[in-house]
Amino acid sequence: MKSWKFMLIAVLLVLSQILGACAPAATPTEAAAPEPTEAPPEPTAVPPTTPPEPVDIELWAQATVTEAGAPPDDWIAYEVIREELNINLTYVIIPTGDDGEAFVNTAAAANELPDLFQVVKANNDSRGGLLSLVDLGLAAPVEDLMPLMPERAKLHYNDPLAIDLVTFDGQQYGLPEPPPLPKREGFVIRKDWLDKLELEVPTTPDELLAVAIAFTEQDPDGNGQNDTYGLGGFINGEGLGNRFDFIMGAWGVPGVWNFADPANFGLNVRSEKYPEALAFFKSLVDAKVIDPDWPTLKRDEFRARWKQGLFGIMWEDFAALTNKSNYEPFDTNFPDAEWIPVASPKGPGGDAYYGVYTGRGNIFAVSQSAVDEGKTEAIGRLLEWMATDGYYLMGFGEEGKNFIIDANGDISTEGIAEADAYTSPERQPFTQIRNQLIFYNSEQEIRARYPSYQTINGRTMEPMEFLQFFQSQPWTDGRGIQVILPPANAADINRFYSEGMLQFALGQKELNEETWAEYLAGLDGLGAAEWEASAKQALTDAGLLK
């Protein structure tokens, strides 16, 4: 009896000691000297003088590789930043998704936002998130910051539209980082299947249907089994999602909004061509040439299926398709297979759109409290350094130790020990903010990020060839979507819009003039017309409807 009580007390005592030992020491932030309270400097391009006291800057940003964790306390960049910039940097990783939004929102609600932070919204509407913070007085104008980082402004903030989108009431509040590689997804087809069945690359929707039927019925993989489909896909977004936009684009109606015809801006479903496009899509479903699980598939399941050789036509991200890490399993299964990029099919009216380019990039903001504490100049110094002297260190590591720049000016790991190379898992914590604050899609950078390699049968895979092809296709400029705010009943409208669309596509509801009119009336009953009007007004106000 006594022994277990003794054990309980002993365990409590031991645990209290463990807790004490595990509690971290005070961070530099906690032990910092009081901040200088001088007023923000006047805008000037002249490099500022280094203040005598180190400035504590807390930076919150998402990680490039979430599993790799944060850089260690002895990260050389911390040391360099302290010595060269007189800044004590603390980097905190914001979680991804809903948790990340809650993470930032909670700090905002408690008025405890860090000095410099990434605006995070789970639905990618970071502009809307920034606007909320501006309305609450928590995000500060950054116009004073821009002249402090001339090189960075030139490399990162050179898109006037992106600046406009983070400007409210004539004041710029956000730092719009360049979007991840734009127009990076595209329409691809199995060339080896085309060759085996002696088919040409489809150029129209009807030809696409014919090829899809052949892929489904004529055993393109030659295994003697009826186990392939023409087309694969999944729903990513509202309605049919963006993965079938290249089909809807043949009727000029890719995406939810009609950005292709600014004069008639509104929901694409208002276009008389939309039911025609939907009817063609339904014909693919009726012909059973699409992987039948497309309405419920998740992205990863979809990717597992093309690696299993289930279908020969799809819409895919260039890196997901061609990067060695993703392509290798497919290459192992089908060493003679080959995906090729294909131009958007041209519809009956001559329309051909690949998709909608929204151009969403990360937005960073400076907290009002940081400005009040006089940290503007230090933040500018830090950001400018990240785009100039600190670029390689933050993006790739130490030159000569983690990478070299070869004779062609390319970043390379030749002669670098495997574990030290900037590409190794061990090095990922040291370049965690590369996708958030460092990279700006230069050619050198892209060549380093997406290198070519040899497939099993010796073919050279060139990811950049796919990217360049996709980017050369006709995309609708949908960047204006960032100023369209969701209505109060967005969930209801989205559900009605998406479920109705799916019912038509799957044949659960007959698609004719009457049912289509009912569908549109149902949308209007939920306030779609008012939403379109407010969206048009917002775009007009932002000068995005021309």
Add this chain to the structure above:
Amino acid sequence: MLHSRTRDAVFFQVGLAVFLTIILLIILIPFWRVIVTAFVPLEIYTREGVPFFLPPTQWTAEAFTQLLGHSLFPRAFFNSVVITLLGTAISLFLTVPLAYGLSTRNLPGRKLIMTLVLFTYLFSPGLIPVYLLITGMKLTNNYLAIILPPAVSVYNTLVMMSFFEGLPEDLKEAARLDGANELQVLWNVVLPLSKPILLTIGLFYAVYFWNEFFTPILYLKDADLLPLPVLLRNILISASFNEYVEYDAFSSSSLESLKAAGVLITMIPMFLVYPWIQRYFTKGTLVGGVKE
């Protein structure tokens, strides 16, 4: 007549066995599926998905190697163990006296205290006030930020209180007549009889702290303090965003295998503990509901 009864009993027994077998299969099949998914080799997964049966010779522990071999795993596991043990110990330490006090019928202000306790059960303070409290107490980057807010569960307190109320009052009264104060009654009489409820409620708390996910994200900004569920989630997120990880570094298992392996890894500690205290479990939760 007798023959008919025997036949009915046999039918009942057979029917019961069939019903229970179906229930068992409903539970076992998904579990089996998770196990196979965790052990399926990448090449089989990418060729044919997850087969229902996989010959043992083809099983691979690659997903487990990838998760358990992660450089941050030992630290995250240690963090989870500390949070679980310390959280459970502190929670029991606080819950037991509260439950005992509330089970004492002549406690002055018992109704008021009970009302206050129930109030916190019905009305949550919300995320922001708790966040302000934690940050105000300078508990960010401290395990206590995860442990203290949920340290006393009203539900667990009521279950434990009910158990204490069910203990023979005569025993406590006898101890009081012998001169024991309430603390001595609790320590020397009540607790030794309360092993089932202590283990049961301890398990409830342990499962809660072991699985706790959101508050570590919110309050533990130092990556070295993050517990296992957060690390496993980060690994899965990275795997699902594999195409954006340009470098060939994180793809030796399928995402589904990693997910399944993560489920099994997080299950194992509770899976090991549960049989040990199972015999107390039913007793602990049910005895409290029966009053003499």
